[in-house]
Amino acid sequence: MVGVINFIMNINKRYGIFFVLLLAFFSQIPARILILDVNDTLYRINQKALFNNYSFAKRLRGYFSALTYMVRGGKSYLKTCYFQELSQAACSSTVDYQIFSDDGVTPLPPLLTESLLGNLTYEQVKNLWYAKDHADIFNKIFEFTFDPTRYVASLEPMPTVDIIQRYAQEKDEHGNPKNYFILLSNFAPEMIAPFKEKFKSTIMAWVGCDDNCIFSGEYHCCKPGPKIYAICYERILQIYALHPEQKDQHVFFFDDQSVNCNALAKYLNEYFAPGQLICAHPDHMENTLANNNALPVAGA
Numbered sequence: 249m250v251g252v253i254n255f256i257m258n259i260n261k262r263y264g265i266f267f268v269l270l271l272a273f274f275s276q277i278p279a280r281i282l283i284l285d286v287n288d289t290l291y292r293i294n295q296k297a298l299f300n301n302y303s304f305a306k307r308l309r310g311y312f313s314a315l316t317y318m319v320r321g322g323k324s325y326l327k328t329c330y331f332q333e334l335s336q337a338a339c340s341s342t343v344d345y346q347i348f349s350d351d352g353v354t355p356l357p358p359l360l361t362e363s364l365l366g367n368l369t370y371e372q373v374k375n376l377w378y379a380k381d382h383a384d385i386f387n388k389i390f391e392f393t394f395d396p397t398r399y400v401a402s403l404e405p406m407p408t409v410d411i412i413q414r415y416a417q418e419k420d421e422h423g424n425p426k427n428y429f430i431l432l433s434n435f436a437p438e439m440i441a442p443f444k445e446k447f448k449s450t451i452m453a454w455v456g457c458d459d460n461c462i463f464s465g466e467y468h469c470c471k472p473g474p475k476i477y478a479i480c481y482e483r484i485l486q487i488y489a490l491h492p493e494q495k496d497q498h499v500f501f502f503d504d505q506s507v508n509c510n511a512l513a514k515y516l517n518e519y520f521a522p523g524q525l526i527c528a529h530p531d532h533m534e535n536t537l538a539n540n541n542a543l544p545v546a547g548a
Contacts, residue, residue: 280426280537281487281494282415283480283512285471285503286433286443288350289530290412290451291403326385327354333386334359337376342367345473347434352505363394366437366465370394400442408502408530409450415537416454428487428494430460432480432501437465459483471503472511481516498540501527 284290327349334357341358343365349356359376362368368376373394382390392398418426431451435443440463444452455461462479469475488495499520501512509527517525528536 280415280497281428281430281484281499282412283430283432283499283501284412284451285505285508285530286431286435288406288504289502290406290409291447292406293399294402294404324351330386330389331357333382334377334390336380338379339368339376343470343473347470347472348505348507350504352507360393361470363436364434364464364470366468370396370436370438394436396436396438396442400439400446403443403446405450406530408533411534411537412451412454425456428460428491429455430462430480430483431455432462432471432476432503433464434470435463435465437463440465459486471505471508474511474515477512477515480512481519497524499525500536500540501525502530502533502536503527504530 287293331349331354337357337359339358339362341361343361346355347361347364348354356364359368359373363370363373377390377394392402412429415427416425416429420426429451440461444461452461460483462476462483464470464476467476467479469479471477484499501509503509503512506529509529513525513527526536526540
């Protein structure tokens, strides 16, 4: 028995450090870069807030007006009619690619496109819109979607925010973040400051650096155009410069529109090793992150 104990002690002396290092290696969760859309990925609009700040009588008329459209063809019909109204504005798009609605299929009218690009202020958009007469319901939807204060006030966190919080809290043995976040979103410029203020203790605190917030209105380019992805890659390179260990880890992109995921993969895949860049819908965020803790072995 004594001989067995001595044998074990000799092993501990000889290989103890090796076992400790091996255990630390396998228990460590690799650091990652997470690129995140905002609308319908981290936050969504509370549509019940559409008629807030109106009197009871005006809210009732608004609900009735919206209902008449939805009875005729559902919510999609109401949006189609609203987009047709937006398209009547004297405005043309300045980019040669389509920006899509939340369904990922319907192209945005030029007035909305130019707002997201930062080429039109809210006041300019209002002047173009109110140059024509519109049904009251469309005026209310217009104010809800274009007014920076009302739009940001209506944003509510999705379950993905809780997932991101968990990853934001991961630290290495020196207390440094194990994951880095980049926001990549089509966002009108006048909505950016209210958004940052509202979520300063959550997503903005986790992102940490304003350079890692890429909003279309600030850079005059939108997803799925190539320029905004080139800017995103510049941010990734900046993270690599500060944290070289990141170069061998996964880069994730979560966006609710497949057209945006496909565009990022198209423009950036060549800069990464096979399987290193992973694009996914936010509904699959938790499983995607959990199932891709380590890169596949080269040649496997």
